[in-house]
Amino acid sequence: MITLLAERELVVSAAQLERWRRAGLLPRHRRRWLGRGQGSAAVLEAMTVEIAASLARHARQGRDLRWTVLGWYTEAGRPPLPGHAAVPAPPWTAVREALLWAMAASPAHRLLVQARAARGEAAQDAVYTAADRLLAHAPGDGPHPNRVRQMLLAGGEEPCWRGPGRRPVAQLAVAAGMGADELAASLLTGSLAATGMLAPGGGQALSERLEQAEKDGTLLPWLAQLVDGYDPLAALAAATEQEMARAREAALTLAGFGGLYVMHGLLMPDTPALAALRDAIDQAGGGPLLRNALAAMTHPQYVATMLSSCLTPAVAAFGDYLGQALAGHPQGLFYRPEQPHDRDQYMNEWIAAMRAATYHGA
Incomplete structure (x- = not known):
């Protein structure tokens, strides 16, 4: 994930990614079972990368995560640029909380x-x-x-x-x-x-x-x-x-x-x-x-x-x-x-x- 975002000139840390996951904003990786006795492997899905990219674009050091959610929500409403994937919408509960918090x-x-x-x-x-x-x-x-x-x-x-x-x-x-x-x-x-x-x-x-x-x-x-x-x-x-x-x-x-x-x-x-x-x-x-x-x-x-x-x-x-x-x-x-x-x-x-x-x- 960090490497893929770096290719887009977006710098994130493992701690940031984990913080977003704990907040319910970034999905955890889907596990793919490799067969009996072989365990499983994490699958990095394209949608998860797009979510992380949007979070990285709007995150700022010291900025409340709710501002990041509002920036992400705005971006998700725009049509994608040619050759670019659409940005998935944030969870509605996070959006609603951020809107009410910002207005209050x-x-x-x-x-x-x-x-x-x-x-x-x-x-x-x-x-x-x-x-x-x-x-x-x-x-x-x-x-x-x-x-x-x-x-x-x-x-x-x-x-x-x-x-x-x-x-x-x-x-x-x-x-x-x-x-x-x-x-x-x-x-x-x-x-x-x-x-x-x-x-x-x-x-x-x-x-x-x-x-x-x-x-x-x-x-x-x-x-x-x-x-x-x-x-x-x-x-x-x-x-x-x-x-x-x-x-x-x-x-x-x-x-x-x-x-x-x-x-x-x-x-x-x-x-x-x-x-x-x-x-x-x-x-x-x-x-x-x-x-x-x-x-x-x-x-x-x-x-x-x-x-x-x-x-x-x-x-x-x-x-x-x-x-x-x-x-x-x-x-x-x-x-x-x-x-x-x-x-x-x-x-x-x-x-x-x-x-x-x-x-x-x-």
Whole structure:
């Protein structure tokens, strides 16, 4: 096993392998009997090697094994690369335990619990103090990919989005615990959109829906209804293995669309299908959600929060909504009428554009 993993540039020790076996994550070797009086031999099965490889990819020295399980669970939901074997899923009991542990330990959930228990002015002040601490180093939503692209082409520098910050969930925790009117409507709508609770759909721009609700005087009651009973830990606890698998598929789909959206800012060559996809995302106001999904599904510490959002049918359906935007482009995402579909040529053009932008910026 150690030799096979080393061939993939994955370094593990015998102690690690035994630790994973004791935790019920790595199957023990099947024994094959050699015949009367000859004893038995251990059989190293291909599935066991793939499990060990995934564990090795996500394990870190000093990292709680439950984070490793969440990284493995995310990887198991992705389709295998050509020429590679599929990654088997972790045991459901280990996944469920890891999800509930990660959510319960998250600062945003602890803030939600504190906000719901706050009684009196002193306790509420303590909630705001805790929220300020949580937000102190939380990045906000980054610049639009069009702006990043323009800055790179002009040779300037643009601070790129740094990942799923705690700002949206922290603001949502305060509103859910102390009432929607504790936050300005603009802050609350931004938090709901970034966490997926205002998942766009139906082709109507999110901004239009919010503007109309504000005119009708129904905005705050509507927002209050959305956050009332907000409890991602309870949602995870109630989810079945099948429901969680569907949520994982939805989250990975959104992350994939988020990657295409963000890569436009990094000079990805444009095509009609990619332009149509960005238009659909911008019209629906889904950019923050997709960028959150992209980073969350590559960082185990954010997976539980993202999956709890994707248990909501409206969030899961957003991927289908974006897929419909591509229905008019059956040739594919990377096809341009003036240039036959050639993946190698496309990638070479992208690399050349990045090199030119780097040189210009220097």
